[in-house]
């Protein structure tokens with residue numbers, strides 16, 4: 001790029017920033033005005049409170065309107081502030097033959113659009129606009145974009161990238177493919193801080209396709225660790241909010257994350273690109289918030305994992321069998337059969353309701369209403385409607401009895417006062433009906449937990465040949481274990497899905513039609529039952545489902561694969577994307593991690609080099625000194641975020657106790673903790689989705705990571721590293737590493753570390 005071009009760009013930047021500053025000043029006054037207006041309305045309200053001038057409903061409406069307006073002007077202000085810092089990051093010169101001019105249009109691309117306040121000319125295009133999409137999709141040469149008028153074809157004559165910080169041009173260059181990779185490497189080689197950041201300046205073509213896919217109601221994205229799945233999900237949300245802004249707002253989108261630490265970790269991305277954050281929740285929390293199963297203590301996944309991953313205790317093998325079965329397709333079928341069985345039998349034996357010698361609700365009526373008139377409703381709701389029907393009939397029968405009693409008392413001549421007669425008759429009729437209310441209530445009440453318990457004891461159901469074929473050999477033992485827990489008032493993690501599903505099928509799911517897009521991240525960790533529940537909760541939604549089967553961290557849960565999820569969601573138009581490129585780790589760490597997995601589909605890493613992973617043999621069983629020394633070295637090398645990843649929370653607590661006297665370190669022990677910057681001690685299963693400059697795998701030993709089912713967990717732990725990976729052991733090294741080609745890592749003794 002020659003000097004003239006550079007000067008042009010510097011002038012263009014200064015002109016753009018000038019515009020932004022003027023708009024900022026105007027927007028600042030709008031913020032103050034709207035704030036004052038809000039205060040004024042509030043003051044008026046307090047002043048007129050109690051007087052006839054105070055119309056509460058009108059006030060609430062006005063406040064609501066003003067609050068929305070204030071939020072909008074503040075949003076605009078902070079967007080302009082962000083733009084003043086970095087107004088754009090790219091430029092393409094696009095020439096359209098149909099334009100009639102031989103001049104290409106200069107299109108500057110930033111996180112939001114900016115118009116000239118006088119002429120209205122677009123000075124900066126939003127990265128999500130159709131024309132800006134070409135920046136990600138094409139190099140110089142033939143290019144096109146789709147817009148409402150159809151496909152616009154033309155030619156990109158120039159593609160330029162900028163790095164502007166605090167309003168100052170740091171660098172700029174004209175991009176071709178190789179330089180683009182250099183740019184990407186520059187982004188990736190930086191030290192990571194506590195939060196995930198936007199990748200809007202360097203979204204890659206394969207990622208951009210997914211971000212902008214609006215044609216498919218269900219998108220599945222499969223990709224290896226670090227391929228940008230979470231980043232894509234968040235940028236896709238921002239894209240959809242822009243593209244469908246007429247009818248989609250942040251309130252209509254929900255993200256299911258594995259835990260709160262992860263939600264916390266990704267919380268900055270959407271605000272960084274100028275969008276309001278959307279609701280991020282976990283499956284368990286969402287269910288709790290709906291009030292379903294509120295009366296029970298449902299066990300958390302972490303509690304179960306902690307028990308399973310720790311030392312084997314009595315009943316361990318049976319518990320694993322139990323978990324495997326309750327997350328299997330056979331158990332889903334068993335539950336569906338059971339729901340069918342219950343619905344077919346719930347009122348079959350119900351007696352006729354008799355009052356005062358007359359049948360007010362016959363056996364036939366039970367059946368007619370339950371199996372025909374109300375068949376479209378879940379069983380629990382049908383029973384509630386029937387309860388109301390019976391009560392209405394009972395009311396009429398009570399009336400009749402009252403009349404009879406009035407006649408009886410009057411004829412007896414013992415009482416002449418009409419009011420007293422009336423009261424006595426009412427009392428007598430009420431007394432006669434009282435026991436019946438209780439019976440009606442019992443007959444029309446569903447107790448889901450008792451019914452769930454009965455699944456393990458109901459011989460009539462279990463003896464059915466079709467049902468018996470769905471039971472595992474260990475069924476009797478599973479029943480004993482399950483009933484023991486349920487009778488003690490505990491719903492274990494493996495039972496919670498079955499129980500919630502049964503509850504929903506019988507009582508109806510608390511569907512939320514406001515949610516129009518559901519994102520499930522780390523989708524490989526969900527069971528078929530969870531998907532069946534989520535589907536019912538969001539009947540009006542489209543779906544983006546992202547995951548990596550190699551990172552299924554629960555070693556014993558049978559999780560649903562994408563084909564199964566697609567069947568469960570049953571929406572025409574599922575589309576499957578597979579990512580092949582990983583961005584997080586250096587090539588050395590990537591190669592090491594790839595080798596941990598069976599040789600299936602190979603993936604590639606962005607060419608970025610660092611040291612090989614180090615396997616450090618400790619001099620003594622207590623590795624505290626070795627870990628501390630490693631952290632010191634890493635900090636001297638300039639790495640900011642360093643994780644000591646232990647297998648369990650119990651170990652993490654002990655390791656934290658051991659190191660914290662000499663090293664300021666945070667510890668994360670539960671799903672509700674916050675993500676922290678600096679040195680962190682964290683259990684393996686809570687580290688999923690996160691990333692750190694350097695990862696120290698504490699106790700990378702056979703005793704810890706020796707069971708074949710724990711391979712994915714170990715892989716997930718190692719793939720958290722961006723730049724450095726160190727594995728520590730005193731006892732025999734984990735077979736997952738011992739079996740690898742030794743050229744993939746360096747071995748060192750503690751002294752050399």
Ligand SMILES: Nc1ncnc2c1ncn2[C@@H]1O[C@H](COP(=O)(O)OP(=O)(O)OP(=O)(O)O)[C@@H](O)[C@H]1O
Nearest residue numbers: 199202203204225226227228229230231583584689
């Ligand atoms: N196009 C890109 N430009 C710059 N950085 C990128 C790009 N794509 C991904 N990254 C970076 O790669 C890292 C991994 O991204 P992300 O966490 O989204 O991947 P993931 O597939 O969800 O990972 P995992 O499955 O291991 O949790 C992040 O630091 C992210 O910023």
